[in-house]
Amino acid sequence: MKSTISIQNLTKYYGRIHAVENLSLDIPDKSVFGLLGPNGSGKTTTLGMILDVVIPSSGNYLWFGSPNKKANRQRIGSILETPCFYPYLSAANNLKIIADIKQCSYNNIDKTLALVGLYERKSDKFKTFSLGMKQRLAIASALLCDPDVLVLDEPTNGLDPQGIAEIRNIIKQIAQHGKTVLLASHLLDEVQKVCTHFGVLHHGKLIYNGKVNEVSGEEYWVEVASDNLLELEDKLKKYPHQHSVRSENEKLAVLLTEKSNIKDLSAYLYEHKIIPTHLFARRKNLEQQFLDILNQSENEYASQN
Amino acid sequence: MNTLLKIEYQKIKFYRTFWIFLGLYLLILLLVFLSVQLFLDWLAEKGEQIENIDPSKIPLLQFPDIWHNITWIAGLFKIVPAIFVIISITNEITFNTLRQNIIDGLSRRDFLISKIWLIVILSAVSTVFLFLIGLIFGLIYTPSPEFNDILLYSFFLIAHFFEVFLYLIFTFFLGLLIKRTGLTMGLLLLYTYVIEPIITFRIKTDWITGLFPVKAINNLIRFPFKKYALREIQDYVAWQDAGIALFYIILLISLIYLVLKKRDL
Ligand SMILES: Nc1ncnc2c1ncn2[C@@H]1O[C@H](COP(=O)(O)OP(=O)(O)O)[C@@H](O)[C@H]1O
Ligand SMILES: [Mg+2]
Numbered sequence: 001m002k003s004t005i006s007i008q009n010l011t012k013y014y015g016r017i018h019a020v021e022n023l024s025l026d027i028p029d030k031s032v033f034g035l036l037g038p039n040g041s042g043k044t045t046t047l048g049m050i051l052d053v054v055i056p057s058s059g060n061y062l063w064f065g066s067p068n069k070k071a072n073r074q075r076i077g078s079i080l081e082t083p084c085f086y087p088y089l090s091a092a093n094n095l096k097i098i099a100d101i102k103q104c105s106y107n108n109i110d111k112t113l114a115l116v117g118l119y120e121r122k123s124d125k126f127k128t129f130s131l132g133m134k135q136r137l138a139i140a141s142a143l144l145c146d147p148d149v150l151v152l153d154e155p156t157n158g159l160d161p162q163g164i165a166e167i168r169n170i171i172k173q174i175a176q177h178g179k180t181v182l183l184a185s186h187l188l189d190e191v192q193k194v195c196t197h198f199g200v201l202h203h204g205k206l207i208y209n210g211k212v213n214e215v216s217g218e219e220y221w222v223e224v225a226s227d228n229l230l231e232l233e234d235k236l237k238k239y240p241h242q243h244s245v246r247s248e249n250e251k252l253a254v255l256l257t258e259k260s261n262i263k264d265l266s267a268y269l270y271e272h273k274i275i276p277t278h279l280f281a282r283r284k285n286l287e288q289q290f291l292d293i294l295n296q297s298e299n300e301y302a303s304q305n
Numbered sequence: 306m307n308t309l310l311k312i313e314y315q316k317i318k319f320y321r322t323f324w325i326f327l328g329l330y331l332l333i334l335l336l337v338f339l340s341v342q343l344f345l346d347w348l349a350e351k352g353e354q355i356e357n358i359d360p361s362k363i364p365l366l367q368f369p370d371i372w373h374n375i376t377w378i379a380g381l382f383k384i385v386p387a388i389f390v391i392i393s394i395t396n397e398i399t400f401n402t403l404r405q406n407i408i409d410g411l412s413r414r415d416f417l418i419s420k421i422w423l424i425v426i427l428s429a430v431s432t433v434f435l436f437l438i439g440l441i442f443g444l445i446y447t448p449s450p451e452f453n454d455i456l457l458y459s460f461f462l463i464a465h466f467f468e469v470f471l472y473l474i475f476t477f478f479l480g481l482l483i484k485r486t487g488l489t490m491g492l493l494l495l496y497t498y499v500i501e502p503i504i505t506f507r508i509k510t511d512w513i514t515g516l517f518p519v520k521a522i523n524n525l526i527r528f529p530f531k532k533y534a535l536r537e538i539q540d541y542v543a544w545q546d547a548g549i550a551l552f553y554i555i556l557l558i559s560l561i562y563l564v565l566k567k568r569d570l
Contacts, residue, residue: 051408053570074410084401088320100312101409141409 002029003065004149004180005050010059012045012204019045021204023059027182027197032175034191034212035184036290037201043184046201047080047153064148074102077142078151083134087127091118091137094126095144104145116140116170132163139170149180156190168194188290200290202297222262224269225251225278235272239265251278309419312411317393317423326389327427331434333382338375338438342366342446363533366446369457371439373529373540376465379435380526383469384497386427387476391489393423394480404570413565420477421558428469432462464525464542471522471550474557481564521549 003026010023020042027033035043048054050061052069063072085094095109113119116136121129129137135155142150155171156164171194175181185191191198192212200208226232233252236245241260246253256265262281269276317323342365349361364370397403406416439459444450476493483489497519505514514520524546527539 048569053404053407055567055569070410070412070415073408076408078408080404080408082401084405086316086320086396086400086402088322089316090319093315093319097312097315098409100308100315101406101411103308103410 003027004029004031005061005063005182006065007050007061008059010046010049010061011057012042012049012054013057018204020049020201023201023204023206025199025206025209027180030178030180031197032171032181032183032195034195034198035182035201036186036188036191036198037184038186038294041186041201042204043186043201044081044153045204047078047151047182047184051076051078051080051151053080074145075148076151077144077147077149079138079142079155080151080153081157083138083141085126085134085137085141088125090123090125091129091140092122094137095141098141098144102145108144108146112140112144115143117166131158132160135159135163135167139167143174147179149182150174151182153184154186155183156185156187200293202294203301205297207297208293221253221255221282222265223248223251223253223278223280223282224265224276226274226276228274232274232276235269235274239268241265307422309415310422313419313422313426322392323389326385326392327430330382330385330431333385334379334431334434334438337378337382338366338442341378358533364447365533366442368443368447368450368454369459370529371443371446372458372461373526375435375439375442376461376468377526377529379431379465380468380523383431383472384494386431386469387473387493388490390424390427390473390476391480391493392486394420394477395484395486395489398481398484399486401570407570414562417558417562417565421474424470424473424477427473428466431469432466435465436462458540460542461526467547467550467554468522468525471525471554471557472519474554474561475518475522478557478561478564481561515546515549518553521546521553525550 005025005027007023007025010020011018012020023042023046035046037043045054049056050063052073063069064075066072086097089097091113092109095112096106099106099109110119110122113122116139118133118136118140121133126134126137135158139152139155142152150171152171156167159167168190171181171183175194175196181194183191183195195212197211198209199206224232224236229247229250229252233245233247236242236252236254239254239260241257241264243255243257245255254265256262262279266276266279345360345363345365349359353360365374397406403416407413411419436459439462440455443455447454476489479493480489483492501517501519505517505520508514515524525542529538529540532538532540
């Protein structure tokens with residue numbers, strides 16, 4: 001499959017800090033790629049480098065297979081961290097500047113503002129906007145010139161639940177139009193809800209790269225609690241169809257094998273005279289996978305240093 | 306219209322601060338020139354004499370002297386557009402719009418050129434304004450204007466353009482390095498009016514002091530009024546002064562380009 005961007009050994013040092021280290025990554029055309037990682041893991045630095053604002057210490061990248069960086073950037077719609085506009089200009093006038101920079105016509109401005117629900121406020125100055133409106137204007141600016149790729153850095157940061165849902169819907173709509181999206185986020189939930197592919201960054205290194213549906217496998221975790229957790233843990237560990245048991249504040253989580261399910265488990269517990277006060281099945285989801293990957297990486301990182 | 310000029314124009318067209326600074330600058334110049342003749346007349350009325358000359362007879366605003374005189378006086382007020390340049394540059398940095406411009410598709414070189422356009426606009430407006438003022442005041446105050454005299458010293462307008470241009474480029478450089486609006490303004494004022502004057506006053510040797518940036522900028526148009534006390538003045542732009550100014554223009558623009566190129570935004 002063709003890549004929208006191909007990144008090779010990208011590295012950025014800030015003095016002693018290795019913000020990004022030897023990152024190699026190909027983002028397939030028309031994928032929604034989630035770059036996932038905790039705060040400080042190097043997501044913004046990575047995006048800054050591929051958008052030509054942060055100068056890499058080494059490594060390279062190629063958008064659309066073309067070395068013309070300026071023309072490439074004109075085809076990318078992007079917001080990095082907070083929305084950046086001229087506070088004293090209106091929404092529409094801010095977008096005019098972007099249209100001029102990207103060399104597209106002003107005709108899209110009203111339409112795009114309407115798409116993000118800002119049409120009525122188009123003549124109001126940016127500085128009068130609420131955080132949610134600023135974020136939506138940023139999305140509008142990214143969409144303005146019908147880009148081939150969207151690069152979004154924590155696009156729902158600081159928004160209320162309604163705002164978050166709106167932004168996610170917009171991203172999904174865009175993806176349906178066959179565009180490639182690169183989304184950096186520290187929120188798993190976000191990546192799981194909108195992405196087709198994801199990579200995990202940790203301490204500047206890419207420690208996982210794959211498809212989202214590959215990891216939402218069949219094995220699943222069941223949360224259990226009872227009045228006597230010690231006894232419960234003992235019994236769960238003796239249950240033949242489990243991979244592992246771990247305690248998660250005031251309850252236990254057990255990972256079942258494919259041969260078992262929540263019904264069998266509760267039958268087993270009744271048989272041993274344990275009445276669960278809580279019983280809840282959760283699929284082994286991206287979050288679990290993510291935490292596992294991070295834990296493993298953290299252990300490796302700790303043993304190296 | 307040139308795209309980069311258009312982009313810069315979009316940024317200032319609805320920016321009230323820009324129009325306030327521009328209006329303020331032109332108003333100050335107008336008021337100063339209006340009061341010059343009034344001041345001389347007032348001195349004459351009080352019977353004062355400047356070096357045994359009747360002040361009201363000094364042809365300050367008459368062709369052809371007027372061009373040298375008003376361009377020199379206007380040079381005192383170039384700090385006003387300079388402060389706007391500081392605001393424009395440091396805003397782009399603090400609002401992160403410089404970074405966003407690059408992300409959206411400007412190159413760093415484009416950004417530099419768009420800001421040079423801003424500086425050209427300011428320098429050109431100042432020059433055109435002085436041309437109009439010079440023409441009008443000259444026609445009013447010159448008793449019987451001779452056609453050949455009218456534009457005789459008007460090359461000082463070109464010198465004025467470069468004086469403002471170079472000072473604003475110098476300011477651009479400072480703003481880019483310092484990044485913070487208030488700090489840059491403070492340092493520019495301190496350097497222009499305190500630090501460099503003290504250094505050059507100590508050094509005294511003309512050819513060395515002329516190498517300092519602000520001095521080099523001001524040397525394009527030398528102090529004109531001593532001639533009314535019948536002393537020798539330089540009523541032309543010397544080749545070496547123009548050369549030093551050109552050197553600074555090239556040096557500063559290259560440094561700005563280098564800083565933009567190497568810096569993480
Ligand atoms: N301009 C900078 N100077 C020094 N260190 C920086 C700079 N920008 C980022 N860093 C460091 O690089 C690391 C990665 O930061 P960042 O890319 O912002 O992470 P993320 O976006 O994943 O939260 C962090 O340790 C951060 O402190
Ligand atoms: Mg970040």
